[in-house]
Amino acid sequence: MNSPAIVLMFPGQGSQHARMAVGLYGHQPEFTAAMDEVFAAFGTEGEAMRADWLADHPAVPLDHVTRSQPLLFAVDYALGTMLLQHGVRPWTLLGHSIGEMVAATLAGVFSLDAAAVLLLDRVHRLADAPPGGMLAVAAGADALTPFLTDEVVVAAVNSPRQTILAGPSGPLATVAEALREAELTCRPVPSLTAFHSPSLAAVTAGAVDRFAATPMAAPRIPLYSGYRAEPLTERVATDPAYWSGHPVEAVRFWPALDAILSRRADVLCVEAGPGQGLSTVARRHPAVLARRAAVVPLLPPRAGAPEADRDSVAEALATVRDRIGDARTHSR
Template identity: 55%
Template sequence: MGTVKDTGTGTARADLDRPRGPRPVALLFPGQGAQHTRMGTGLYDHDPVFTATMDEIFAELGREGARIRADWLSADPAVPIDDVLRAQPLLFAVDYALGRTVMSWGVRPAALLGHSVGEMAAATLAGVFTLSDAVRVMWERLVRLSRTPPGGMLAVAATPAELAPHLDGEVVIGAVNGPRQVMLAGAAAPLARAAAELRERGITCRPVRATIGFHSPSVAATAPQDEAAFAALPLRAPGIPVYSCYTGAPLTEREARDPGFWARQPSACVVFGAALDALLSGGDLVLLEAGPSQSLTTLARRHRAVGAGSTALALLPPRRGEDAADRESLARAAEALRTEGAAPDLARA
């Protein structure tokens, strides 16, 4: 986009001499809470890259993969979509498959940013893990997490300081997604008490779709076994910059190769807002959400940099609909990237 410069004569002119090119694309990957039944199924057996990638992940999961696939394609799954053994593997799979789909268009992402399990998808696309290793270690961790006490998360329209009276070690700040966009997390009973107290104070809060207390101490007990599992993997430096939602900064080689860094993620606080600030501080971008529900697109559009030079798009619709809606949403995003000049293989099609 051309800038406006003072010519020294009291008038202004458009700086048309600056070469115009496509803005870099950064992919955003949503996590727990974004899931819904049949998310992205309209692309299955329609987009060849998406279909092949989903099938590859189901195959890596073996017998359980066939059950997960059946539940994903069903409007009435045998295991509810919010169960940790369905939401997490399917969010990872849909996020990763959409990322692969976009890259098949000739898009070389300038950066990747995931929220919660979305960071696993981002790191796998960036080459920190092989897909096989990521799927295996993630599933083993999810089985362990499924045995932790019932819990949940609350999305709260408040600042961390305003929530301090409600934090007691059992209820903690699980995520800071932006200004007055905070999530509390913890075991079921303490979290229910906190929700009641917040509503009495007139503070808006709503449950996030989760059956355990991600990003709280209630799930920390699995970390030692998780760390041992990650330590057995050949961890690599990311081949694409990954902005970590756990540090609010680009993932370093040291962090990427640290088994403890990945093992702590289910219980660690997410600082997505800080990571988004860091990502957008480097210049104008096309932010493209590769996952269901458009939750990260909504957060991104509230950022001061989006609309001022950056833009935020989503590959999938904001909620469950007809299968055709998935295909239409993907086509709109593809057309936007084609118009931008950011998808060279689509431009040649």
């Protein structure tokens, strides 16, 4: 019996919450060391980020772009590093939004120091974006075409029945009202920025030069693009325009996941990030429903006591080890 093909999934904007994964800090050595490494890479801003991450009442709200993006990157990266150091050998990596930067860093496209500089440049640019937001709608993207405008667009296709819209605050509120009048269920995504929408084009225009000045390499671990729903080749992985365009481009998580799960049976999807948003989506995939694939989230579905983080990770690691160990035992 072959070992399951492990897909590491890294969540992005909207999955952040107060004190996410804090229960692991100081208790899980690989996670703790990786978090400290990321905060050090953020330089003079790292200590303020750490303080807000650990605080019950952060000085800067975690939904603000200068906190949500760096802290999501840090937590995802630390969990991914922990898995790699525990001997997990991924078949492929798949990130959602900022999660793809994490995947690329773990795969060696960027060094951690380079990724931190690029991320800080991004969030400083986005901090100047017009007020905006994101909206999760329980409907397919095609069904939402009548509600879209030049400003309010599809920001992410998470599943056949979950689409994220984004746009400036005023127009997005108008679309939300129209959706509710049409009896479509929708809820705000935790974000003060209209990620993956044209409203960010102006403030991110100069980012391509920063990427062009950054050394990039071919992925050492296979990497799937959550924007193009296909493997990330060396040519694309080292293309500055590809990375600098992410804040404006729509995320195609479901098509990417579908492409991955269609390639082979016996896949284990491990969500390395706060919450269980990607796990919830993956559990609806036909391959998972047919038990050709399985899903393991590392962290609890929502914020809780610090012990819940530790218990959840311990249980998840045991499950992954059992799956790998069972396959190795049967193959002897």
